[in-house]
Amino acid sequence: DAGVIQSPRHEVTEMGQEVTLRCKPISGHDYLFWYRQTMMRGLELLIYFNNNVPIDDSGMPEDRFSAKMPNASFSTLKIQPSEPRDSAVYFCASRYTGEQFFGPGTRLTVL
């Protein structure tokens, strides 16, 4: 298996623009997680899905953030409008049982 796939790997955008991050989990995994990592706040869980259904979105910072999982093989995290403080590395992870497998991350820079 190719592992968790995230795209793009790097994204540079200007404040106010919409940003969409994409994730393809490992085939057969029924949980998908979105994390954000910054120097100041460390690794934060934003939202997670089970069988494509959002279970806990309490970590989503505000209404500008939204996440969807239309099917078992694809998820998006959208930020609209983006702000400089959203600059971070965003990770997607998936699991079936036990451990979570992480993607390589998307480094987002909002100017």
Next chain:
Amino acid sequence: AQSVTQLGSHVSVSEGALVLLRCNYSSSVPPYLFWYVQYPNQGLQLLLKYTTGATLVKGINGFEAEFKKSETSFHLTKPSAHMSDAAEYFCAVSFGNEKLTFGTGTRLTIIP
């Protein structure tokens, strides 16, 4: 609420020396415990995990950790550090639900 504390945000050891990274958790129920490693510009990779059974857990790259319930600890060790061990290490805890709660991380530097 579940939580995990990593003591020491930065640890430096000489090549060939013992590596000890500390992790303590708070819980009233048996936890599942994990150590992940993150190399620069990469995602997190599982080093080892404790769920049930033997309290001494062996992982990849020569690392091991011991679950000590009386001390609520899960410290990570490696007898002899290698330059390639330089990375950031995260302890994480789960209590049977789906979520992992991560510590703040420890950056390990290896001195040649």
